[in-house]
Amino acid sequence: MKLWGGRFKGEADAEFARFNASFAFDRRLIEADIEGSLAHAEALAAAGILTPDEAAKIDSGLREMLRRSREEEGYLDSREAEDVHSFVEAELVSTIGDAGYKLHTGRSRNDQVATDLRIFLRGEIDHIAQLLVEAQRALIDLAEANSDCIMPGYTHLQHAQPILFAHYLLAYFEMMRRDRARVTEIRGRVNQLPLGAGALAGTGFQLDREMIARRLGFEGLCENSVDAVSDRDFVIEFIGAAAIAMIHLSRLAEDLIIYSTAEFGFIELSDAVSTGSSLMPQKKNPDSLELIRGKAGRVFGHHAAMLATMKGLPLAYNKDMQEDKEALFDTIDTLSGSLKVMATVLRNVKVDCEKTRLAASSGYSNATDLADYLVRKGLEFRKAHELVGRVVTHAIEHGKPLGKISLEEYGEFSPLFEHDLYKSITIESSLASKRVAGGTSPALVSEALAKARAEFERD
Numbered sequence: 001m002k003l004w005g006g007r008f009k010g011e012a013d014a015e016f017a018r019f020n021a022s023f024a025f026d027r028r029l030i031e032a033d034i035e036g037s038l039a040h041a042e043a044l045a046a047a048g049i050l051t052p053d054e055a056a057k058i059d060s061g062l063r064e065m066l067r068r069s070r071e072e073e074g075y076l077d078s079r080e081a082e083d084v085h086s087f088v089e090a091e092l093v094s095t096i097g098d099a100g101y102k103l104h105t106g107r108s109r110n111d112q113v114a115t116d117l118r119i120f121l122r123g124e125i126d127h128i129a130q131l132l133v134e135a136q137r138a139l140i141d142l143a144e145a146n147s148d149c150i151m152p153g154y155t156h157l158q159h160a161q162p163i164l165f166a167h168y169l170l171a172y173f174e175m176m177r178r179d180r181a182r183v184t185e186i187r188g189r190v191n192q193l194p195l196g197a198g199a200l201a202g203t204g205f206q207l208d209r210e211m212i213a214r215r216l217g218f219e220g221l222c223e224n225s226v227d228a229v230s231d232r233d234f235v236i237e238f239i240g241a242a243a244i245a246m247i248h249l250s251r252l253a254e255d256l257i258i259y260s261t262a263e264f265g266f267i268e269l270s271d272a273v274s275t276g277s278s279l280m281p282q283k284k285n286p287d288s289l290e291l292i293r294g295k296a297g298r299v300f301g302h303h304a305a306m307l308a309t310m311k312g313l314p315l316a317y318n319k320d321m322q323e324d325k326e327a328l329f330d331t332i333d334t335l336s337g338s339l340k341v342m343a344t345v346l347r348n349v350k351v352d353c354e355k356t357r358l359a360a361s362s363g364y365s366n367a368t369d370l371a372d373y374l375v376r377k378g379l380e381f382r383k384a385h386e387l388v389g390r391v392v393t394h395a396i397e398h399g400k401p402l403g404k405i406s407l408e409e410y411g412e413f414s415p416l417f418e419h420d421l422y423k424s425i426t427i428e429s430s431l432a433s434k435r436v437a438g439g440t441s442p443a444l445v446s447e448a449l450a451k452a453r454a455e456f457e458r459d
Contacts, residue, residue, distance in 0.1 A: 020319075023081045025326050030076065032119035033084050033112070034066045036195060039215040040107055043207045049106070054099040061096040062088075084116070085109050106207055108199035110229040110317040115195040117328070119216065121238060124332050125187045131339040132180045132245070136173050136456050138346035143169040143449055150427055151266065151356035152365055153440075159363030162427050165356060166449060167440040173452055175248040182241040190234045193218040197228035200316035230316040232306070235324050239303045242335045246296040249338050253289035256345070260286050266356050270348035273341075288345050292338045299334055302327040357427070364392050366402055366425040369433065373424045377416040387413055 012020070038059060045055035065088065068075045081087035092100035143166035153163040193216065196202065196209040202225040209221050222228035259266035269286055277283035309323050367388050374384035391413055395402055402425055410417035423429055435441040 017082075020082070022083045022322055022325065023087060025329060026084045026113075027076050027087070028329060029084050029113075029116040029120050029325075030069050030088065031066065032116040032123075033088050034062050034069075035119055036112065036115045036216065037088065037103060038062050039212045040195060040207075041103060042215060043209075043212050044102070044105055044205075046208060046211065047206050049205060050099075050102060054102060057096040057099045058092065058103055061092045061100065064095060065091050083109075085112055106198070106203040106205035107195070108197075108229070110199050111194045111197040111225075114197075114222075114229055114231070115193065115216075117324070118190050118192070118194065118218075118234065121234065121328070122187055122190050124336075125183050125190065125238070128242075128332070128336060128339070129180050129183055131336055131343075132176050132183075133456050135339050135343045135346070136176050136452070138343040139169045139173050139176075140449065140452050140456070142346050142349060142351075143173075144453075146351045146353060147446065147449065148442075149351055149353040149356055150360045150431065152360040152363060159359075159365045161365050161368055162360040162430050163440040164431065164442065164445050165351060165353070167445045170445070170448055170452065172248065172252050176245075179241070179245040179248065182244065183238070186234065186237050186241055188219060189237065191217075191219045192222050193220070194222040194228035194231075197222060197225035200226050200229050226316045230313070230318075230321075232310055232321060232324050235328050236303070236306045236310065239299065239306055239327065239331045242331045243296075243299045243303045245335055246299045246338065249342055250293045250296040252342065253293040256349070257286050257289050257293070264355075264359075266352060266359070268350045268352070269345065270350070273345045273348045288341050292342060295334050295338055299331050302331050360427055362401070364395065364402060366427070366430055367392050369425045369430045370402060370421065372433070373421050374414065374416055379414075379416060 041050065041055055041058045041062070044050045045052065050058065076087070079087065079090060081090060089100060089104065092103065094100075146165050149165035150162055151165045151168060153160045153168070193209060193213040195212055195216075196207050213219075213221055222231070256267060256269075258264055260269055269284070269288070271284075273286075273288040274284045275287040277285065306324060306327055309320055313320055370391065371381065371384040371388040374387065375381050379387070391402070391405070391410070394409070394413075395405055398405075403422060407417065407419055407421075410421065432441050432443075435444055437444070
């Protein structure tokens, strides 16, 4: 029996019926649908709409359905259904008889699906938050294993200043910290109960929505019945947060792809996360990272698609909103999979600290330290910046690093240069000088690593 067939005399066109159906993908909500239905049945019983016997039968039937959905392969293929809600009702009636038809009293698919989505999404958010923790753990493990490793820092992909490799990795740790904060904050807005809103106007039965909210672990109620069934802000917000997280993963993937090239040679990926070429025997391709980088676009697309879907919908519910599920599900799968693979990649990275140090020693990345040296001698920074620029031009023309220019040559540029300048432009001196909070000095990075380790161990 259809959930809506009484008004209709004719049969739906077969192609339209297939186009209209959502069970192929919303079956993923079955546990959430059953959980919500159990609470709804309790509220119906408390309101005297179900007899104790009917309530007991419904409870037993729903729990048996939950067990079968978890344990029996192919169970969800046991009957045709328009959507997960009609599947649950048909199975319930098949199991316990006509009492199953009473379950939908005081409820619409509109508030039902909104409730299912929120139950489902809050659980997925908890899972993703844990995956972010695991990715952070992998970052810290790699940073601690290479705590003394020095690398060139880049701006515009040009040598900028030397930094510690651990400091570089901790930048991504901070990004993931914000990702966790975002999804955790969004969870609070997800965790509001729409059930009881009916189709849009509420229900004529005196159901205790506060009791249902407590039973289902919701933090509060959707306060307006029209908004409750038409709101998909929580889906858009989550996909937006996922898109930002995928930006971070994609940037990290891009860095590691570049650093693994022969031209850089900073890192090597193990065989566990690399692939080969069908033609070129020598190739070792970073496909794991390229896929993460590529999959980011899927999530960006889902975010844009949801915004476009919702932007012109009149209140309240419209069937367009059925499109939220595939976008949401694929976003969850893409972000979860990418986080898992990135954590695995980070555990399969070997860093060549000799190459990174050599690279950090080239490209005149100590030029800023030379300008800072002049500032400490009393020269205004803007003038020091211009003067050191001329020194660098001289060094390039003569094929010398700054540390190999003689004191006599330096003297041609300024009498402020003295023999102590050489000590101030070593890599060690450059790193040690960056001791302002958040800087790359070894002492500060060591503290930051210890703090990060303690934070995620606590979490």
